[in-house]
Amino acid sequence: MTRERIPIEPRRVSPGTRAKILAATDHVCARPGCPERATDVDHILPLWLGGSNKEKNLEGLCPAHHAAKTKAEASLRAKAKRIEARENGTRRERKPIPSRPGGWPKGRKIPTRAGSK
Ligand SMILES: [Zn+2]
Numbered sequence: 297m298t299r300e301r302i303p304i305e306p307r308r309v310s311p312g313t314r315a316k317i318l319a320a321t322d323h324v325c326a327r328p329g330c331p332e333r334a335t336d337v338d339h340i341l342p343l344w345l346g347g348s349n350k351e352k353n354l355e356g357l358c359p360a361h362h363a364a365k366t367k368a369e370a371s372l373r374a375k376a377k378r379i380e381a382r383e384n385g386t387r388r389e390r391k392p393i394p395s396r397p398g399g400w401p402k403g404r405k406i407p408t409r410a411g412s413k
Pocket residue numbers: 325326327330331332357358359360361
């Protein structure tokens with residue numbers, strides 16, 4: 297069972313589009329309440345999730361907000377890869393943890409204080 301891969305667009309955003317995105321918010325970070333200067337153009341829906349380089353999928357962010365978003369997406373992407381690997385059967389198999397013995401092993405006589413010879 298394989299999942300169809302979403303084709304990923306090239307990362308590149310043209311310099312013209314980039315300038316337009318940053319100018320749209322007056323070079324201020326797109327995160328509400330953030331007064332920092334927007335220097336990075338971010339993909340709102342990441343390319344790896346099928347997002348595009350179209351203007352409606354782009355926003356200007358300050359470096360801190362861009363880094364935070366990228367970091368959050370990295371863990372999400374790692375999780376997606378693990379799920380994909382499991383579905384495709386390419387996951388590295390782990391040895392099962394042995395269960396704890398539930399008492400004395402079979403055939404072994406439980407010693408008692410009185411019965412020992
Ligand atoms: Zn910001």
